[in-house]
Amino acid sequence: MAAAETKPAAKADIAKGQAIGTQVCAxxxxxxxxxxxxxxxxxxxxxxxxxxxxxxxxxxxKRDNPIMKGMATPLSDEDMKNVAAFFASKAAPAGAAKTKDLVLLGEKIYRGGIADRSIPACAGCHSPSGAGIPAQYPRLAGQHSDYTELQLKGFRDGVRKNNAVMTGVAAKLNDREIKAVADYIAGLH
Structure with a gap:
């Protein structure tokens, strides 16, 4: 088929995504x-x-989670695109750090990494504001610290295997550093 004959990608349907979100994801x-x-x-x-x-x-x-596999399996590519567009269309509220004594350590790691252990700054991929880069790096600002901590430990411990870069970075972090970064991210806005 010639380039002029190809159809543009269909635009996501936020209303259909909302229907899935309220029925399946809520x-x-x-x-x-x-x-x-x-x-x-x-x-x-x-x-x-x-x-x-x-x-x-x-x-x-590729990302192993039995609950999410069960939720995602019946979705078509179009359904996934629609539900993703629905959630993306919402403005995320600001979060807050919980463990104030770790925030400075978390900020140091997030903004500057740990050079002597070759740990890069989180901001290098996820941006200084935590906005991320679409498709490649998720938005982190305001994310639940419990969730972020669980994901970082999952990468470090080989439970979450769908991102080799994160696996390599998290492998170098100890529990206190992970908790500090997760808490700092929760308060980013």
Whole structure:
């Protein structure tokens, strides 16, 4: 087919995404992806491309989570694109750090890394404000510290295997550093 004959990609349907979000996602992530349970990610304001990619990885098994696999498996690529667009269309509320004594350590690691252990700054990929880069790096600002801590430990411990860069970075962090970074991220805005 000639380039002139190819169809442009269909635009996501936010209303269809909202229907899926309120029927399928709401129990764990709330109907609009807001704060919800601290062990689950805040979906509001996350990049649509990143959310759709993660849903596809849950469905394929590249990202291993039995609950999310069960939720993602019945979704078509179009459904994933629609639900991702719905959550991305919402403005995420600001979060807050919980452990004030760790915030300075978390900020130091997030903004500057730990040079003597070859740990890069989180801000290098996720941006100084935590906005991330669509599709490649998720928005982190305001994310639940419990969720972020769990994901970093998952990368470090080989439980979460869908991002080699994060696996390598998290492998160098100890529990206190992970907790500090997660808490700092929760307060980023």
């Amino acid at each position: 129990a764990c992530h709330t109907s609009d992806g807001t704060r919800g349970a601290p062990a689950n990610p805040i979906l509001q304001g996350q990049h649509a491309d990143y959310l759709a990619k993660q849903l596809g990885e849950f469905k394929s098994g």
